[in-house]
């Protein structure tokens with residue numbers, strides 16, 4: 519059997535490995551060149567996502583890239599502690615959540631897949647996909663096409679394969695937050711706890727920072743505002759955005775203004791979208807995984823982990839229903855939809871707590887303290903981070 523995986527981001531290479539390890543011929547088609555994936559911010563993969571990496575033997579090879587992350591401390595604009603959010607119980611071998619630089623993790627996973635015999639076609643943008651009785655076909659932007667038994671779109675929130683499956687499929691929804699991310703080196707005096715994300719519900723924006731193992735501090739800012747236009751992005755320099763963030767942070771009693779002032783901006787003015795529910799996940803020999811079908815707000819901290827879970831489950835089901843991909847895709851929908859849509863809804867709620875109406879008027883710091891004490895607890899989040907992918911693979915009869 520031959521599968522074409524569209525997208526070599528987070529989920530694509532893991533699906534590629536899952537099927538290659540089962541003897542499939544696998545081709546990953548990725549629009550960016552290997553040296554063009556350098557930009558991007560950091561994210562945390564919680565133990566549920568790590569269990570998916572372990573299931574394809576990819577956890578050990580990427581472990582050294584990840585910075586152990588114990589959890590999240592939430593503060594108010596005055597520095598008052600509002601609560602904590604755990605990052606989930608570690609894996610049985612003790613591995614806690616790990617924070618990665620997204621492009622570094624994606625590139626390493628793709629390299630691993632290549633070493634196992636996966637073919638990668640880079641600098642190739644898929645323009646459309648179709649399903650026939652015996653094969654599925656993708657068209658590339660150079661005018662050529664490729665065919666295989668199955669095509670799986672792991673092509674992110676703006677998925678072309680999703681549109682080929684259903685031209686009426688929804689697109690991403692703007693969440694009212696613009697995202698920035700960066701790194702600060704040589705600033706030992708920040709007062710933050712190493713290995714813990716510190717989040718601040720600031721007066722004008724939401725901030726997060728993580729001192730990682732090598733002493734650098736990774737940070738992000740979410741500014742509630744209308745989406746940044748292409749014109750504004752093209753006419754605003756990195757230094758101007760950074761100065762703007764310093765100004766936003768100066769309103770709070772926190773280390774963020776200082777941290778950002780001496781830091782480097784890696785991700786500038788990224789409009790934040792989510793994709794709550796996609797009615798059709800498959801058609802004929804075409805299927806989808808990851809952000810292409812269920813992109814959560816970055817506030818959920820679960821997008822990468824869900825894409826990784828999807829990849830392992832999809833690999834298992836496709837191999838079990840190798841003669842009938844439509845049955846595999848249907849079983850995947852049944853297995854995954856409830857969980858992933860619930861997580862996207864949870865992410866949207868977290869996001870809305872960062873918008874000004876919520877921040878300044880409705881959700882007072884006192885209410886947040888109650889929420890973090892009684893509602894968002896390690897126990898209440900266990901269904902998210904306590905999921906272990908190997909427990910959800912169909913047992914071999």
Ligand SMILES: Cc1cc2nc3c(=O)[nH]c(=O)nc-3n(C[C@H](O)[C@H](O)[C@H](O)COP(=O)(O)OP(=O)(O)OC[C@H]3O[C@@H](n4cnc5c(N)ncnc54)[C@H](O)[C@@H]3O)c2cc1C
Nearest residue numbers: 525527528529549561562644674808809819820821822823
């Ligand atoms: C700022 C930010 C912070 C985040 N924080 C977290 C976090 O803390 N924890 C977490 O779990 N998740 C987080 N996420 C979400 C996470 O990055 C995504 O959910 C995850 O990357 C989805 O994986 P994916 O494989 O589905 O898609 P992606 O990783 O987006 O990969 C899609 C790939 O497809 C390629 N592609 C797209 N279209 C085409 C085409 N037409 N032809 C060929 N190739 C194509 C792209 O170049 C890309 O390489 C965050 C996201 C953002 C933006």
